[in-house]
Amino acid sequence: MSQTPFRYHRATSVADASSLLAASDARPLGGGTDLLVSLEEGLEHAGLLVDLRSIPEGDTITALPGGALRIGAATRIDTLANDARVNAHFPALAQACAAVGTPALRNMGTLGGNLCQRPRCWYLRRAVPCHKNGGDSCPARDGENQYLAILDGGPCFIVHPSDPAVALSALEAVIEVAGPAGSRRVHIADFYVLPSERLGRETVLADDEFIVAIELPAHSAGGRQLYRKLMQRDAWDFALVSIAAVRRTDGDVRLFMGGVAPRPYRVNSSVEEDIASGGLDEDSMSALAQRAMYDAEPLSKNSYKVALAESLLRDAMRELGA
Ligand SMILES: Cc1cc2nc3c(=O)[nH]c(=O)nc-3n(C[C@H](O)[C@H](O)[C@H](O)COP(=O)(O)OP(=O)(O)OC[C@H]3O[C@@H](n4cnc5c(N)ncnc54)[C@H](O)[C@@H]3O)c2cc1C
Structure with a gap:
């Protein structure tokens, strides 16, 4: 663990923050709950923290x-x-x-x-x-x-x-x-x-x-929406797998998953379209959930995530009224 001294500035406007962050050693600061730990761990480096909460x-x-x-x-x-x-x-x-x-x-x-x-x-x-x-x-x-x-x-x-x-x-x-x-x-x-x-x-x-x-x-306002998250413990934990599911008022469906990819993962649009069409029974929901995870390439210790993702997908389909 290393502790590097840094300067701290409360930005007074977006323009003030922009000019301060032009310095190569400056980093934006929000609540500091991740940044201050990251500095301690050496994952981030900063000579100047620009607090954006004062804008x-x-x-x-x-x-x-x-x-x-x-x-x-x-x-x-x-x-x-x-x-x-x-x-x-x-x-x-x-x-x-x-x-x-x-x-x-x-x-x-x-x-x-x-x-x-x-x-x-x-x-x-x-x-x-x-x-x-x-x-x-x-x-x-x-x-x-x-x-x-x-x-x-x-x-x-x-x-x-x-x-x-x-x-x-x-x-x-x-x-x-x-x-x-x-x-x-x-x-x-x-x-x-x-x-x-x-x-x-x-x-x-x-x-x-x-x-x-x-x-x-x-x-994106209204329609049917949900966010569900599976964790190892019931609280104070990051998602093993999560899902955001939206059936918009125009009928379109959007499904994104967390915990499975380096960025929010959009489920194949053909699966979204089949869910939007409706009329799915339990067997077709299971088949769609499997199709959504078709490209999964688990590592040696995380194949359990495929089963969790398919389970969340089936739950989301039921809740969206597919
Ligand atoms: C024990 C623990 C459990 C957690 N569990 C969850 C969880 O379940 N789900 C979840 O989503 N998160 C979780 N978090 C993360 C937590 O929510 C984040 O630490 C927090 O949201 C970061 O917000 P912050 O304002 O404190 O960011 P900071 O710590 O201030 O900044 C985080 C990063 O964002 C940058 N940054 C800050 N503001 C901006 C901005 N406006 N523009 C660009 N960059 C910016 C910083 O430079 C830094 O790199 C957990 C964290 C801990 C420590």
């Missing part, structure tokens, strides 16, 4: 015309779990936020920090040389890989730990990003990257960019 209205939830919702990145996870508008119109997100860690973590953690939290692979967290920290192999591949990816892995097999990210993917959220070069909007489907595309980070954010807000589109 005026950075933690505001705003209803937009037409039924969309804009959530400031500094909004606490607990606020989202309990917000009346989120519960009424985007319950998959409220349920995913309620499933995060502990009350203390939900009260400290911000949505922006949650989406950008670093992976929990034991080897990475303990600075064992691996692909993500500059090494040339993956010790988990033939080691302790029970919590790692069964889909889309390689050369590194992390799973993204965020529950809200899975729900926001099913809700087709748009991420508002700012940085010294200006601002841009990134669809959440393009926000997370696979290790085969980028090893050092899990998102498309440049080192000097940060999330300002997350927008939930009106077309």
